[in-house]
Amino acid sequence: MDRAALVGHARRTIAAGSKSFAAASRLFDPATRERAQLLYAWCRACDDTADGQVLGHGMRPVADPQSSLSLMRTLTARALAGEPTGDPAFDALGVVAAETRLPARFAHDLIDGFALDAQGWQPRTEDDLYRYCYHVAGAVGCMMAVVMGVDPADDATLDRACDLGIAFQLANIARDVGEDAAAGRCYLPAAWLVEIDVPPGEHMRPTYRPRLAVLGRRLAALAERYEASARGGAAALPFRSAWAVLAAAGIYGDIAREVARRGGRAWDARVTTGRTDKLGWIVVAGWQAARRHRLPATPRDGLWTRPR
Structure with a gap:
C-alpha cells in the first residue's frame, strides 16, 4: 500500500475501533490527524493480536500467545527500520x-x-498497576506527543502525555472489571482486594458488589488525578493538538466518572460516552485550548513517573 491507502485503512480502523478517539482525532490539523490515525492502526492491531479481539471487541483466549508476541515484535522492528512488512x-x-x-x-x-x-x-501492588498502565497506555501517550510535535527529549511534556495514557487505562480497568474477569484477568491490585476482604478470583460475585464499588471509585479518583496532570501538558502543544487532547481527556474521563456514579451497578452494562456528551466536551475543550497558556499547571507531586 502507498501512504494514501495506509491512511485510508487507518481511518477505517479508528472509526470502527474507537468512536471516542475517532471524534477527538478530527480536531487535529490534517497532517497530525493522519499520523495519529496511522499510529492508532498499529496500536489496535497489536492489542487485537494480544487479546484475540477484532477491533477491540470479543476478547477470547489466544492459542499461542508467545508466537503472536514474537510476530508482533518482528514486524514492529521491521517497520521501525523502514522495511515493508506486508501488513x-x-x-x-x-x-x-x-x-x-x-x-x-x-x-x-x-x-x-x-x-x-x-x-x-x-498486579500485586498499586505501583504494579501503574507500571502496567504505562506499558499498555502511557507509552502510547508518549508516542502521540511525539506525533504532535513534542521533542522526544522534552521529558516534562512526555510525563504529562504519559499521565493521560495512564488516566485512560485506569478508566478502562474500572469499566472492564467484569469483562476482564470473564476472560480470566484481573487488574485490581491484590493488595486492594485484601484491604476490602475479597478472596482472589471472587470479586465479581454479587455479594461483593458493594465492596467492588469502593474499588471502582478508587480507580476513578486516580484516573481523575492523572487526567488533571495531563491537562497541564496542553500548553506545550499547538492549539488544535491541545484541543484534541483536552477533548479526549474529558470524553474518556467521563467513563471513569460514570463508573464511580453507578456504584455497584457499574458492571451491569458497559459504560459508554454518548454523542451529546462527546460534542459537549469538544466545545468545552476548544475554549480550554484557547486559554491553555493561562491555565495553571497541576503539580505532579506524588504521581508515579514513567521509566526513563
Whole structure:
C-alpha cells in the first residue's frame, strides 16, 4: 500500500475501533490527524493480536500467545527500520516513524505490556498497576506527543502525555472489571482486594458488589488525578493538538466518572460516552485550548513517573 491507502485503512480502523478517539482525532490539523490515525492502526492491531479481539471487541483466549508476541515484535522492528512488512497496520507505524523522530523504545514498551498479559500477570501492588498502565497506555501517550510535535527529549511534556495514557487505562480497568474477569484477568491490585476482604478470583460475585464499588471509585479518583496532570501538558502543544487532547481527556474521563456514579451497578452494562456528551466536551475543550497558556499547571507531586 502507498501512504494514501495506509491512511485510508487507518481511518477505517479508528472509526470502527474507537468512536471516542475517532471524534477527538478530527480536531487535529490534517497532517497530525493522519499520523495519529496511522499510529492508532498499529496500536489496535497489536492489542487485537494480544487479546484475540477484532477491533477491540470479543476478547477470547489466544492459542499461542508467545508466537503472536514474537510476530508482533518482528514486524514492529521491521517497520521501525523502514522495511515493508506486508501488513498495513505495521506499515502504518513505519510511516509514522519515518515522518517523526519516534523513539523505538516506546513501541517496544507497549509490546512489553502485551507480554505481561501473555504471562497471565496480575498486579500485586498499586505501583504494579501503574507500571502496567504505562506499558499498555502511557507509552502510547508518549508516542502521540511525539506525533504532535513534542521533542522526544522534552521529558516534562512526555510525563504529562504519559499521565493521560495512564488516566485512560485506569478508566478502562474500572469499566472492564467484569469483562476482564470473564476472560480470566484481573487488574485490581491484590493488595486492594485484601484491604476490602475479597478472596482472589471472587470479586465479581454479587455479594461483593458493594465492596467492588469502593474499588471502582478508587480507580476513578486516580484516573481523575492523572487526567488533571495531563491537562497541564496542553500548553506545550499547538492549539488544535491541545484541543484534541483536552477533548479526549474529558470524553474518556467521563467513563471513569460514570463508573464511580453507578456504584455497584457499574458492571451491569458497559459504560459508554454518548454523542451529546462527546460534542459537549469538544466545545468545552476548544475554549480550554484557547486559554491553555493561562491555565495553571497541576503539580505532579506524588504521581508515579514513567521509566526513563
